[in-house]
Amino acid sequence: MRKQLCDALVARAVKPEMVFLTGDLGFMALEPLQSVMGQRFINAGVAEQNMISVAAGLTRQNFEVWVYSIAPFCYARPFEQIRNDIAFHNLPVKLIGNGGGYGYGVMGPTHHAIEDYGVLLTLPNMSVYVPVFDEDMDVVIARAGISPRPAYIRMGRGEPPKGYKVPAYAPWRQLTCGSGPVVIAVGPLAGAYIEAFERLPAEYRPNLWIVSELPIERNPLPAELLTQLENSSCLCVAEEHVRHGGFGSDLLLHLADKNIGVRRFRHLYARAHHFDKYGSQKFLRQQSALDADSMLAVLKGLQHA
Amino acid sequence: MNTYTRLTDKEFRTARKRLLQMHFESGVGHIGGNLSALDAMLIVFHEYLHDIDKFVLSKGHAAGALYTTLWSMGRLQDQDLKSFHKDNTLLAGHPPARGIADIAFATGSLGHGLSLAAGTALAFKLKGNDTQVVCLTSDGEWQEGSTWEALIFACHHHLINLTVLVDHNNLQGFGSTSDVASMSPLWNRLQGFDIDLQVIDGHDPDAIRAALASEKQRLRIIVLRTVKGYGVSFMENRMEWHYLPLTEDLFRMAIEEIESP
Numbered sequence: 001m002r003k004q005l006c007d008a009l010v011a012r013a014v015k016p017e018m019v020f021l022t023g024d025l026g027f028m029a030l031e032p033l034q035s036v037m038g039q040r041f042i043n044a045g046v047a048e049q050n051m052i053s054v055a056a057g058l059t060r061q062n063f064e065v066w067v068y069s070i071a072p073f074c075y076a077r078p079f080e081q082i083r084n085d086i087a088f089h090n091l092p093v094k095l096i097g098n099g100g101g102y103g104y105g106v107m108g109p110t111h112h113a114i115e116d117y118g119v120l121l122t123l124p125n126m127s128v129y130v131p132v133f134d135e136d137m138d139v140v141i142a143r144a145g146i147s148p149r150p151a152y153i154r155m156g157r158g159e160p161p162k163g164y165k166v167p168a169y170a171p172w173r174q175l176t177c178g179s180g181p182v183v184i185a186v187g188p189l190a191g192a193y194i195e196a197f198e199r200l201p202a203e204y205r206p207n208l209w210i211v212s213e214l215p216i217e218r219n220p221l222p223a224e225l226l227t228q229l230e231n232s233s234c235l236c237v238a239e240e241h242v243r244h245g246g247f248g249s250d251l252l253l254h255l256a257d258k259n260i261g262v263r264r265f266r267h268l269y270a271r272a273h274h275f276d277k278y279g280s281q282k283f284l285r286q287q288s289a290l291d292a293d294s295m296l297a298v299l300k301g302l303q304h305a
Numbered sequence: 306m307n308t309y310t311r312l313t314d315k316e317f318r319t320a321r322k323r324l325l326q327m328h329f330e331s332g333v334g335h336i337g338g339n340l341s342a343l344d345a346m347l348i349v350f351h352e353y354l355h356d357i358d359k360f361v362l363s364k365g366h367a368a369g370a371l372y373t374t375l376w377s378m379g380r381l382q383d384q385d386l387k388s389f390h391k392d393n394t395l396l397a398g399h400p401p402a403r404g405i406a407d408i409a410f411a412t413g414s415l416g417h418g419l420s421l422a423a424g425t426a427l428a429f430k431l432k433g434n435d436t437q438v439v440c441l442t443s444d445g446e447w448q449e450g451s452t453w454e455a456l457i458f459a460c461h462h463h464l465i466n467l468t469v470l471v472d473h474n475n476l477q478g479f480g481s482t483s484d485v486a487s488m489s490p491l492w493n494r495l496q497g498f499d500i501d502l503q504v505i506d507g508h509d510p511d512a513i514r515a516a517l518a519s520e521k522q523r524l525r526i527i528v529l530r531t532v533k534g535y536g537v538s539f540m541e542n543r544m545e546w547h548y549l550p551l552t553e554d555l556f557r558m559a560i561e562e563i564e565s566p
Binding site (some may be wrong): 019039040042044045047049050053054056057058059062080088089 | 402403409410411412413414416417420421422423424425426427428429431432450451454455457458461462
């Protein structure tokens with residue numbers, strides 16, 4: 001998604017009030033942006049706490065500020081600066097974290113971001129965007145850009161099946177249809193489910209939804225999804241995020257508030273920061289039972305429970 | 306330096322008394338670090354900053370001195386100060402996030418203010434104007450790594466529209482700065498940076514005026530050698546006045562001392 005991010009920001013950089021801060025990252029990706037932005041492209045160095053507060057200071061003076069880093073360095077290291085200096089003041093700084101979830105794979109857990117949106121959504125005014133496909137990025141940048149709130153964009157790598165026609169971006173999208181359970185996925189891992197679900201007969205095939213904007217309070221479930229939930233006895237949520245503070249628990253609370261019951265629920269989530277061995281994002285998803293085969297096994301069990 | 310009238314000795318004393326009255330009436334401590342910062346803050350607001358300029362109080366626990374200064378400017382009223390630290394107030398123990406036009410940021414967690422000020426100063430630089438930004442830090446908060454991140458950034462970006470004041474009263478939360486994590490003398494640590502550095506008596510109005518009026522070629526840092534609890538002898542240089550509230554007897558003693566010639 002970095003190329004699409006760069007393209008979207010290059011187009012946006014015609015706005016003279018736009019400033020881009022990077023924590024010394026973006027090599028072989030953001031050079032075109034650096035080239036067009038000149039002195040408004042600032043490499044703030046390896047100093048993320050300062051970078052966030054500088055962003056707040058710039059935004060207070062009406063600049064539109066985008067901040068970029070590897071995801072954990074973007075939200076975990078400078079969390080207090082995000083909380084105090086951005087969120088408390090409702091300053092619309094846009095945080096871009098690359099490598100959401102296990103995106104940095106074998107680089108190890110210091111580079112993973114599996115508690116990012118859960119942590120950030122505890123803060124007042126914060127919005128989260130989770131693009132699923134590379135093609136989503138230009139709309140996500142546009143939507144985050146016009147939002148009057150602070151925002152965190154969790155970037156990953158689009159993983160659609162080969163030849164797949166990516167649906168136009170929307171905060172909620174339905175990717176597969178059938179008479180099976182409702183599955184809601186957060187982020188690019190949904191791409192791996194599409195192919196697996198399409199192979200299933202329609203009577204078992206899940207209604208696969210993806211959600212790209214959080215919190216739910218500002219992006220309520222579409223009516224069609226609510227109808228499917230009411231008609232289905234089964235709901236499964238998959239997210240590359242720890243269970244605590246994740247989308248799954250937030251969704252259940254939201255449904256409970258609306259008096260919408262779910263008889264059978266399964267949650268696929270990032271199970272650990274550390275496994276016995278390191279590996280790729282694909283490997284770590286398997287370890288967490290987030291891969292397509294694990295999803296199919298869970299759904300089979302759910303339908304026969 | 307702007308053309309505002311120079312503060313008189315009486316006005317400094319009046320502000321000091323008003324600060325103590327506010328803390329006494331609200332039963333609130335943090336007095337020592339407010340009194341060490343008050344003189345410089347008064348001069349910055351009354352004699353240096355123009356309306357368009359910005360001030361960032363990085364040592365948010367000196368909110369009392371800031372509120373008192375804004376009161377002395379007529380931007381806060383007696384009724385505002387009476388609400389200090391009470392329920393349903395805007396005047397919290399540390400500067401609020403909204404509601405007071407002169408306060409841009411809620412500070413209180415140390416090590417944020419210099420970065421906020423740097424971002425503000427950079428904004429004016431990018432806009433191509435010379436709006437000034439003043440940031441007041443404590444001495445203890447130079448133990449925060451983020452403060453040094455901010456200094457590196459501010460130097461690198463040649464933020465000559467930024468002036469940093471360090472309230473160097475030598476006492477922090479649970480000991481002297483020398484005993485807790487010594488950088489003594491702090492100005493020796495700062496000297497390696499590309500800055501205009503001055504070390505002055507932080508309670509000498511003319512020294513503060515001269516330092517603020519000096520020509521700037523680079524980021525300016527003025528280390529104010531101050532006294533915690535300045536102006537009240539039983540508080541001066543005593544760590545407990547980082548925390549203690551005033552009793553009625555002590556409040557009256559303090560006021561008498563400030564009023565004495």
